[in-house]
Amino acid sequence: MYKTRILAILLACLLGGFAVKAEKGPEKVIVGYVTSWSEVMPDPSTLTHINYAFGLVKDTFDGVIVQNPDRLRAIAALKNTDPDLKVLLSVGGWGAGNFSEMVATDDNRRKFADDCLRIVKEFNLDGIDIDWEYPGSSVAGISSSPNDKDNFTLLLKQLRETLGDDRLVTIATDAGAAHVDYRGAVPYLDFVNMMTYDMGNAPIHHAALYPSENTSSATCDSSAKAHIAGGVPAGKLVMGVPFYGRGGKEMKGSKFRNIKESDGYKLIFDNVAKVPMMVNADGVPVMGYDDAHSLGLKCDYILENDLRGVMYWDYSGDDEQGTLRNTLASRLKGKTGKPHILVLSEGGGQHGPFTARAMTWLKGYADTHGMAITEIRNADPITEAFLADYDLIIQLDFPPYTWPAEAQKAFIDYIENGRGGWIGFHHATLLGEFDGYPLWHWFSNFMGDVTFKNYIAPLADGTVTVEDAAHPVMKGADTTFVLPDDEWYTYNTTPRPNVTVLASVDENSYTPASDVRMGDHPVVWTNPYKKARNVYFQPGHSPKLFESEAFRRMFANAIGWAMGDD
Numbered sequence: 001m002y003k004t005r006i007l008a009i010l011l012a013c014l015l016g017g018f019a020v021k022a023e024k025g026p027e028k029v030i031v032g033y034v035t036s037w038s039e040v041m042p043d044p045s046t047l048t049h050i051n052y053a054f055g056l057v058k059d060t061f062d063g064v065i066v067q068n069p070d071r072l073r074a075i076a077a078l079k080n081t082d083p084d085l086k087v088l089l090s091v092g093g094w095g096a097g098n099f100s101e102m103v104a105t106d107d108n109r110r111k112f113a114d115d116c117l118r119i120v121k122e123f124n125l126d127g128i129d130i131d132w133e134y135p136g137s138s139v140a141g142i143s144s145s146p147n148d149k150d151n152f153t154l155l156l157k158q159l160r161e162t163l164g165d166d167r168l169v170t171i172a173t174d175a176g177a178a179h180v181d182y183r184g185a186v187p188y189l190d191f192v193n194m195m196t197y198d199m200g201n202a203p204i205h206h207a208a209l210y211p212s213e214n215t216s217s218a219t220c221d222s223s224a225k226a227h228i229a230g231g232v233p234a235g236k237l238v239m240g241v242p243f244y245g246r247g248g249k250e251m252k253g254s255k256f257r258n259i260k261e262s263d264g265y266k267l268i269f270d271n272v273a274k275v276p277m278m279v280n281a282d283g284v285p286v287m288g289y290d291d292a293h294s295l296g297l298k299c300d301y302i303l304e305n306d307l308r309g310v311m312y313w314d315y316s317g318d319d320e321q322g323t324l325r326n327t328l329a330s331r332l333k334g335k336t337g338k339p340h341i342l343v344l345s346e347g348g349g350q351h352g353p354f355t356a357r358a359m360t361w362l363k364g365y366a367d368t369h370g371m372a373i374t375e376i377r378n379a380d381p382i383t384e385a386f387l388a389d390y391d392l393i394i395q396l397d398f399p400p401y402t403w404p405a406e407a408q409k410a411f412i413d414y415i416e417n418g419r420g421g422w423i424g425f426h427h428a429t430l431l432g433e434f435d436g437y438p439l440w441h442w443f444s445n446f447m448g449d450v451t452f453k454n455y456i457a458p459l460a461d462g463t464v465t466v467e468d469a470a471h472p473v474m475k476g477a478d479t480t481f482v483l484p485d486d487e488w489y490t491y492n493t494t495p496r497p498n499v500t501v502l503a504s505v506d507e508n509s510y511t512p513a514s515d516v517r518m519g520d521h522p523v524v525w526t527n528p529y530k531k532a533r534n535v536y537f538q539p540g541h542s543p544k545l546f547e548s549e550a551f552r553r554m555f556a557n558a559i560g561w562a563m564g565d566d
Contacts, residue, residue: 028302028332029309031170031193031238032325033090034075036068038316042075044082045338046322046329046372049168050075051129051193053314055091055119057098061108063115064091069123076124088168089119092131097142099132103151112155113162120167127168128159129193134179153184160188172240172311175199175223183231192232193311196220196240202248205275205288207241209298212272214285219273220298224307237307241298243317243324245289250280257319259289261348269293269380292327292374293381299331300385321363321373330374330389339563341366342390343375344398350541351397351427357543358396358425365556382407387414392563395424397540400447401437412442418531421562423555426540429489446527447536448495455487456514459542462488463509464523464550468502472561473524473535473554481550482509485542490518499525502535524554533562 030047035054042050052072056065066072066089076087092099102108116128133140135148145151159169172193173180182192197207199218208215211222220239227237246253251265261267264281275294278287290298302310310328318324321343330340343362345355359375366373374390376382379402387393387410403411414420424447431444431451444451461484466474488505495501503524507517523538535558545551 031311033314046325049086051090054093061102062111086126090129129170131172156188177226197242203285206246208273245287247287251286255317326372345396347377379403379407384410392421397427400443415532422534448498450491460510462505484544494520
């Protein structure tokens, strides 16, 4: 057998001119659940399929009830501007019954499938997703029968025959892969959405990629392996991820957009399970969730194991800038056609108000300029592959230490080889030995060979003088303008010999006056010796900066210039 395989390979090489090229598999799918009760309209550029939740099996067991049909029409209308988008009606959901009775007879299955076809045609849909939780079980408070598993296969066969091969038939399945006859069902299915979330309550993480001390035996990895063992090809498996956190006795669950540190609670990352958690003061996990870092790692898993793609519940859980959906789109769909900005921010702390205001402004700017934003709050996700998805990095009050070695290497490559642009604010020049971390010498060189010396703790207004009015970042700015409430860092030396200074602050203008001075005091500059277009703004402490037209103008100008506009 071994010799036969070798001969076959050699023959293939000879016939193909020694070039054996694997066929490219189908494009990865990004399936987002959009609910009938939410109001947010999804961005079609960030996904490939929308599962509209939900349709319900009629009490007569022979048809489907569509919840909020006007919203379904609006969702389906998104295909007018994005013809590649697929929209399915998902029938079922937790606690949705009447399935067992519907699948029990040939007549009911046929009538149900006929009604599905009617709905697909009426609403201009692309198929049907069945979300029966779970065949053969009454755990959701619904009826069940020992015959459900076999009858479910018969239903899928009927749906395929009725809808035809040009429409989609998909299902959502439990993480343990225990309730479906996959070998019987797979021939009728386009793909299988694994519900690899809700696999535990805190202190157990509910959506871990791998097992750790903070998980049960149920993980995304174990679920994928169970499905494959059950008969689902990897190429038909879609990994489910949550856009929400699941808590336990101490803390309730929360949408991703609302998850943040608070008194007594801290966000950490489990580097074994590959997921973030909220822990209490005793270090006990009180909520498990996914963030941009963990989703990036799950995308890596999907690509490395050649799974079909990713599915998430639900679209409304993401934050305003689309951190989670943009991460998935970048990693699995490729660049969406929109310029994609990566924001590194501290999140909370003393710079929290500035960061929050900056993110609000950035979201508005991105929306009006057709851009996508992903925010991360530590440098752990950064690799060369990760940064390849981004056209611009904004270091929003994020310090140049705590970065892992791999992140430093990837960032240096990004800047030195001009793989995108960079804008830094304020804390980006907190250079020196802080919190037990050594000085990052490359970054100090990047910033003009400076190290941090002092700052104006009480905060002061300062008059800024433009030095290079011809530079695109300064376009439209007044010759001088006042920026409010800043700390005005000082350094061991001026960066001027090593950078191009765009603006400086008049230290005699500080209000209130301060003795913390450095003489020649640049506050906006760019390093022309790096291939990446880059701009550093020393201001960045107070949200009042966004009341300054000059500051907003410089920020907007910097985004355009750093991304390649002349």
